[in-house]
Amino acid sequence: MDIRHLTYFIEVAKQKSFTRASEVLCLSQPTLSKMVKNLEEAMDVELLDRSSKKVVLTVAGEIVFEEGQKILNSFQDLSSLVNDMMNLKKGKLKIGVPPLIAVLYYPKIIREFKELYPGITVQLIEKSAAEVRQDVKDGALDFGVDLLPVEGEFDVVPSIDEEMMLFVHHSHPLAAKEEVSLIEIKGESFVYFQESSKLRQLVDQECSRLGFLPTISYESYNWELISEMVAENLGITIFPKSVVKKVDLSRVKAIPIVNPTISWKLGIILNKEKYVSYAAKEMIKYITSQFR
Missing domain, CATH: 3.40.190.10 (Periplasmic binding protein-like II)
Structure with missing residues (x-):
């Protein structure tokens, strides 16, 4: 058994598939299967439950997976240390x-x-x-x-510590303002990230302190889609100040948020x-x- 056997087994366990693991490792599936089998023979234990169509780890497989990742990390750290010295x-x-x-x-x-x-x-x-x-x-x-x-x-x-700004279409009533209090967005139609996003959670947290949550009309994981929907006047959004450099300012206006400010x-x-x-x-x- 060498470090390659462990590396290949861990990738199979991570991907839960010999096919996906072979693609990641750029290795043929029969070769990968043989390497995992060699590891099992060397350790004299079954690591995979082969009665299932899917890749399922045995109890021993779970242990080897968890401890094997620690071994690989230690090996990679050792390689980095030697590389740094040389x-x-x-x-x-x-x-x-x-x-x-x-x-x-x-x-x-x-x-x-x-x-x-x-x-x-x-x-x-x-x-x-x-x-x-x-x-x-x-x-x-x-x-x-x-x-x-x-x-x-x-x-x-x-x-990085950067202020957040409100982004609105130029025809939106708030576009006439030079700064906007956070409470002024209450009831506005929002285009924003999905709830699992930490940026969304940050904005929700600041709004909830003022007694409301943003009214979300559209959700996306894609910031470019969000900015484009604002540019089409489908809602407003809040982005870090640096996004100003990435949007079409002929269609969208970025306005500082005050009372309170929001830090990114x-x-x-x-x-x-x-x-x-x-x-x-x-x-x-x-x-x-x-x-x-």
Whole structure:
């Protein structure tokens, strides 16, 4: 048994499918099946219940899956440590970022960082905030970016603190204002993220303190769709100030929100138990320097 057997088994367990796992691993399904079988023979235990059409872990399989992930993380940490010692300006980074955060800040950050460190490969992975937290926890990402506060077993490095603004169509009555009190949006038709979104939860929380919740007419996970619906006068929305650079200002007006203001605070989250590579440290240092 070697580390590859464990890696392949864990991917099958994660994907709950030999077919999907073989696609992720770029490995033929018969080869993958044989590697998992070799692992079972080496450990003298069945890891998969083969009486089911789906991939179902046995009790032993559950244990190997949980403990095996820890072993793989330790192995990856060891590889990163050795790489740091041998090549201080080289490395690989996997960063998890929710879509809106990714599009607002990270193309420019990655371009400038790669100019400073051409030997460091950066893989930006768009995921929901919940998926980012889970992947950081599992060790699948070097670090992630999330809306603060973040609870759980993470180290947190604050990075961005930006005001939220109201976005309305130019024909909307509120477009005549230079600033808007939050209570003034009560009863307005809203286009916004779905309830599981942390940004939606932040806005709901601030509105509930004033005794109301936004009237949601349309929901989406896609910020571009939301902004386009506002541009078609189908409702209003609240976005971070940086979105101003991404919308058609001939159709949409962004208005500061007061009484109270709403802050969009982002942070870099890291697994407390995972080794932080030189490449990750340099990237985190660079990100925070951009928003200091």
